[in-house]
Amino acid sequence: MNLKFARLGTAGNEQPVVVAQDTNGTEKYFSLAALTGDIDGGFLAADGISRTREALASGNLPEISAEGLRIGSPIARPGSVVCIGLNYTAHAAESGAEPPTVPVVFLKPANTVSGPFDAAPIPPSSEKYDWEVELGIVIGREASYLSSTDEAAECIAGYVAANDLSEREYQIPGAAGQWTKGKSLPSSTPLGPWLVPAGQLDAGNLGLRTWVNGEIRQSSNTSDMIFDPATVVHHLSQYMVLEPGDVILTGTPEGVALSGRFQYIQPGDVVELEVDGLGRQRREFYRAQTRAESLSSAAGQGA
Incomplete structure (x- = not known):
């Protein structure tokens, strides 16, 4: 079943x-x-x-009955959200980087996780907010110092569709550009709609797609990943303890705005993505207010 x-x-x-x-x-x-x-x-x-x-x-x-109910992230707030960067050769090329020979690893705060259909804020000062469809791994048992990829595969409970939203101006240029800054923004890790058990699909052969306002931006397959899910879990287990409920984002394929071929996300844009067997997301973006703007708006409404 x-x-x-x-x-x-x-x-x-x-x-x-x-x-x-x-x-x-x-x-x-x-x-x-x-x-x-x-x-x-x-x-x-x-x-x-x-x-x-x-x-x-x-x-x-x-x-x-599920009628009328909001769909949240299919996994409750994880202890860790671990991410793999540049895991598709073509995406590395469009990012101006060489394909890695070992996994590139970074972390996202767990409080970035949100639902697949929630309204999506663009940071107040952001000009380069970008989409990234990804296959997400959900850990089902503790993984630490694993000796093989077979052991690693046994630690994978299932998979989710994910969007690793990224602010490129915060992430990349200049001495102060850092991946953590560009990857830690509120609601920037929508997951779901479903968590699908690992044994029900072939994670090494899943189509991934992104649309912006109905126009295709990304269309690839997980077979193009440099490091497959079991390899990723095995590698990470040598450097950290992965706990049940942790989520690993396995990287995005080519077709992001960073490539220079597309406009970055604008207020009012609708970004949709899907991963075969894992469902489809749809989020409409809006410009978030600063705290001062929020307080002023609240005061105006109360007048």
Whole structure:
């Protein structure tokens, strides 16, 4: 039985659900409240995916209606969001870099994670906000000093679609340009809509696509990755402890605005992306206000 895990409800109050198909191929939503309070590291480490299959087969999960409910990130706030840079040869080239011979690693704050359809803020001073469709790995068991890629594969619980939104002016130029600055902005890591168990798809052969205002920008396949998911997990385990619920973003293919071929994201733009088998995101972007602007707007509304 193929399953998709999701979290539905208002931000901060999401409820865990599983989506399964009946014998007619109709998707139905079932509450996971009897098994877990959330889809998080604890759920995954406690063999939550297998327990979900058993509970569904036994008829122990109540069906619910998902109509009208917001879809949040399919994994609750992870302990770590680890990212791999320049993992597609063509993207390295359009970025002006040589393809790496070992994985390029950086971190994003966990508070950047958001839902796949949430309104998307462009930072107040940003002029070069960019999209990056990526395959996201969700860790299911602790990974530390792994001895092989086979061991690494066993630590992968599943996969999610992701967008590693990046402010290039903050990230790259000059002495003060840093990847951390350009990759840490609010709501800059939308995940989902689904967490799909690892055994249900071939992570090494998934199409990835991005559209901006309906026009295709990225179209590639995970088969073009320099370092595949198991290699990435094995490599990272030599330098850090990966814990259940952690998310790894595996890099983006060519077709970003940094290439110079496209305009950066503007207020009102709609950015959509999808990864085969993992669903589609759609987010409309707006210009975020500074704190002073927010206070002034609030005061004006209260007058």
